Amino acid sequence: MxxxxxxxxxxxxxxxxxxxxxxxxxxxxxxxxxxxxxxxxxxxxxxxxxxxxxxxxxxxxxxxxxxxxxxxxxxxxxxxxxxxxxxxxxxxxxxxxxxxxxxQLDMEERGFSFRYDAPLDMRMDRRQKLTAYDVINKTSERELIDIFKTYGEIPDGRAHAFARVIVHHRPIKSTLELADLIKTRIHGYSRIHPATQVFQAVRIVVNDExxxxxxxxxxxxxxxxxxxxxxxxxxxxxxxxxxxxxxxxxxxxxxxxxxxxxxxxxxxxxxxxxxxxxxxxxxxxxxxxxxx
Ligand SMILES: C[S@@+](CC[C@H](N)C(=O)[O-])C[C@H]1O[C@@H](n2cnc3c(N)ncnc32)[C@H](O)[C@@H]1O
CATH class of the missing domain: 3.40.50.150 (Vaccinia Virus protein VP39)
Known part of the structure; x- marks a missing residue:
């Protein structure tokens, strides 16, 4: 331990x-x-x-x-x-x-990481109501764009593309579903998975960090x-x-x-x-x- x-x-x-x-x-x-x-x-x-x-x-x-x-x-x-x-x-x-x-990242069921397939959760305090599922599935496209730009520091064009594909495929239930969907909006190779910043942004909102x-x-x-x-x-x-x-x-x-x-x-x-x-x-x- x-x-x-x-x-x-x-x-x-x-x-x-x-x-x-x-x-x-x-x-x-x-x-x-x-x-x-x-x-x-x-x-x-x-x-x-x-x-x-x-x-x-x-x-x-x-x-x-x-x-x-x-x-x-x-x-x-x-x-x-x-x-x-x-x-x-x-x-x-x-x-x-x-x-x-x-x-926290390594506990699959906490849903912080797209290394594992798990329900979209990301709550540090599991007594809290708001989860990543709510942020991804119940937030307007406009708000998702703002969240990705502000908390993920994602450029404007990508933030729009990510928010649009999410809204079209809702409900999105799992970490891998979300990560794979984001990946479809990116062409070309990058060392960092494009969902990394999306996950950071959603985690920041869920926990009001x-x-x-x-x-x-x-x-x-x-x-x-x-x-x-x-x-x-x-x-x-x-x-x-x-x-x-x-x-x-x-x-x-x-x-x-x-x-x-x-x-x-x-x-x-x-x-x-x-x-x-x-x-x-x-x-x-x-x-x-x-x-x-
Ligand atoms: C990076 S870890 C800290 C590791 C610690 N310094 C150690 O050496 O083990 C951050 C911890 O802070 C907690 N945390 C993050 N934001 C918090 C907040 N707003 N209030 C209380 N705990 C918080 C998380 O649940 C997590 O356990």
Whole structure:
């Protein structure tokens, strides 16, 4: 079970967050605990630390791995942050590592990947109603075009072609049905399957991924102790832009600023990591610290 998910930029996260014995830790996307376990190994501080994940499967796994004195919240991180603020909690370190985990991609029935044929689902939190089936089958052609352009960064012409073929073939029930249909609209060879960006776009909508990030970021400085460190890992430019703009704004008010930026340029993976963990290819780490 140890290798379910390879945490990205692990040594860079440890260097940036610089955990010390006794410090408290908040993990907004604890997943399979790869980052959390290395940080908690150093701090040995469980009762004031929190592991958040909206995926029940991840939370159950974490519960089997960590001491029972640690705290869990099985919800989206925006709701969790509101709850922690309400209780007046603050932390020495906060980490967010966005996106999906390898086990989520690898569990066929979750419908995140077109490597397997499965129902169109893509919910990180299976208590939620909206699924990828709803987005693909119940959204207007115009909205699908917008979704593909905005969240998949798909060029206009292709976004129109993909939306049109989807609308003509509805209902579309499975991941492979969708991926094969998209492929019919592309002529010529490409290293990346043309459905990759469509799947990214639909996943972002199903899980309101950017909305979650946008609402949560401005609240995070209030959860940090003085000199507390914040680390955020993103996997595509839409996420990274939100984080970059937030950190710039929070550090741009002179003495009044809530944060100071630790690294001006995002940290990316070294070649050695890329060899063992291809997921790290697009990962970017930004770090900031609470000023006062
Ligand atoms: C890339 S994985 C994190 C892996 C983790 N750092 C590790 O080392 O195992 C992202 C995790 O965040 C969770 N997640 C993504 N967005 C979330 C959100 N808005 N609220 C709560 N959990 C979220 C996913 O369910 C997934 O388990």
């Amino acid at each position: 140890e290798k379910l998910h390879n945490p990205v930029l692990l040594s860079e996260v440890l260097a940036g967050l610089s955990p010390k014995p006794g410090e408290s830790y908040l993990d907004l996307t604890a997943g399979f605990g790869g980052h959390a376990s290395k940080i908690l190994d150093v701090t040995q501080q469980f009762k004031d630390s929190y592991l958040i994940d909206r995926d029940e499967f991840a939370i159950n796994y974490l519960k089997s791995k960590f001491p029972s004195s640690i705290n869990y919240i099985n919800s989206d991180f925006y709701s969790a942050v509101l709850q922690l603020l309400e209780c007046g909690k603050t932390f020495d370190m906060i980490l967010a590592d966005f996106g999906v985990s390898s086990p 950017l909305g979650q990030i946008e609402k949560t970021l401005p609240l995070l400085p209030k959860l940090l102790n003085k000199n507390g460190r914040l680390g955020i890992i993103t996997f595509h430019s839409l996420e990274d832009r939100l984080v970059k703009d937030f950190m710039r704004e929070a550090s741009n008010h002179g003495e009044e600023s809530e944060l100071s930026i630790i690294n001006k340029k995002p940290i990316t993976a070294e070649n050695v990591e890329l060899v063992i963990n291809p997921r790290a290819r697009s990962a970017k780490l930004r770090l900031a610290a609470r000023r006062n």
